[in-house]
């Protein structure tokens with residue numbers, strides 16, 4: 001089925017400029033949305049919990065920080081950009097009682113609606129504006145006059161105007177410069193989880209770590225292995241980003257292209273594809289969501305252990321040393337741009 005893609009000319013910025021927006025959370029996405037909404041002339045306040053580490057960052061940027069309940073009560077568009085596993089508690093304790101007729105409850109990812117963790121009342125719009133990129137780059141691209149594509153979805157259209165509101169919000173954070181695609185909460189949630197697990201984060205990280213291990217275990221210098229499998233990956237992916245896999249293949253040598261065509265399918269073998277399908281199945285049937293919610297409720301023991309193991313991987317030490325010598329590479333992630 002053909003998708004609908006919207007650009008700046010299709011969006012009416014004045015819709016979101018006429019609303020009062022509360023952004024709940026000021027992390028990767030929260031800071032990007034709030035600063036870009038503000039720069040687009042939108043009335044924004046931030047909702048944070050007592051003692052939040054993010055409060056000082058938001059205030060340094062001149063944003064007004066309230067409690068979540070105060071922000072939700074004051075606003076008529078409430079965008080929840082707190083961690084997915086915390087959202088249902090924040091919603092129940094601080095947001096639900098402050099929702100009024102005509103309010104809009106917004107999400108940056110469909111997890112809590114798709115897996116029935118939050119059940120909003122019938123008198124509010126429920127919509128999503130999900131950027132297809134990390135929040136810090138959503139903000140950086142906005143500042144640079146570019147934009148990260150967004151998905152929008154409407155779960156509940158109490159006002160009859162929810163889609164136009166979501167599109168207006170997406171335009172205000174730069175999404176409609178690149179393209180805004182209309183989807184559903186289910187499609188966004190399932191494709192986003194699959195993408196980050198199998199390809200963008202899980203797949204890519206494991207591919208790089210494994211390639212580094214194979215080279216260094218065979219006796220090659222870790223610095224050479226790092227440049228080969230991690231640093232150069234960005235340059236290769238830049239070509240894919242600009243012109244697809246065909247552009248990448250045009251730029252590499254024919255020796256590389258022959259290796260790509262004949263060896264790539266041996267690395268990403270039919271067995272890997274089967275595993276990807278299993279991963280998608282666990283997302284679709286709710287297994288992953290149940291596992292992640294239970295892991296979070298147990299205090300994240302496995303998450304913490306695996307994260308630490310990743311931080312200790314030899315590629316991190318080699319990479320730090322090399323990046324420190326390339327001033328243009330180690331660009332800090334900031335809460336401004």
Ligand SMILES: NC(=O)C1=CN([C@@H]2O[C@H](COP(=O)(O)OP(=O)(O)OC[C@H]3O[C@@H](n4cnc5c(N)ncnc54)[C@H](OP(=O)(O)O)[C@@H]3O)[C@@H](O)[C@H]2O)C=CC1
Pocket residue numbers: 024025026027028029030047048049051052053054055068080081082083084086090108109130131132133134135136
């Ligand atoms: N990271 C990304 O680029 C993307 C994220 N998303 C989605 O955006 C949402 C936010 O994710 P992300 O930006 O990564 O989150 P982060 O972990 O970066 O930030 C979470 C923010 O929420 C705050 N927070 C934590 N607990 C509470 C609470 N009880 N009440 C109010 N605020 C709280 C944190 O404050 P403190 O500093 O005090 O912990 C922090 O400011 C998720 O739904 C995610 O799936 C979608 C697309 C991409």
Ligand SMILES: CC[C@](O)(C(C)=O)C(=O)O
Pocket residue numbers: 131132133134135192195196200201
């Ligand atoms: C790829 C990870 C992501 O889905 C994103 C930045 O889009 C996320 O949840 O952070």
Ligand SMILES: [Mg+2]
Pocket residue numbers: 131132133192196
């Ligand atoms: Mg994503």
Ligand SMILES: [Mg+2]
Pocket residue numbers: 109192193196
């Ligand atoms: Mg995601």
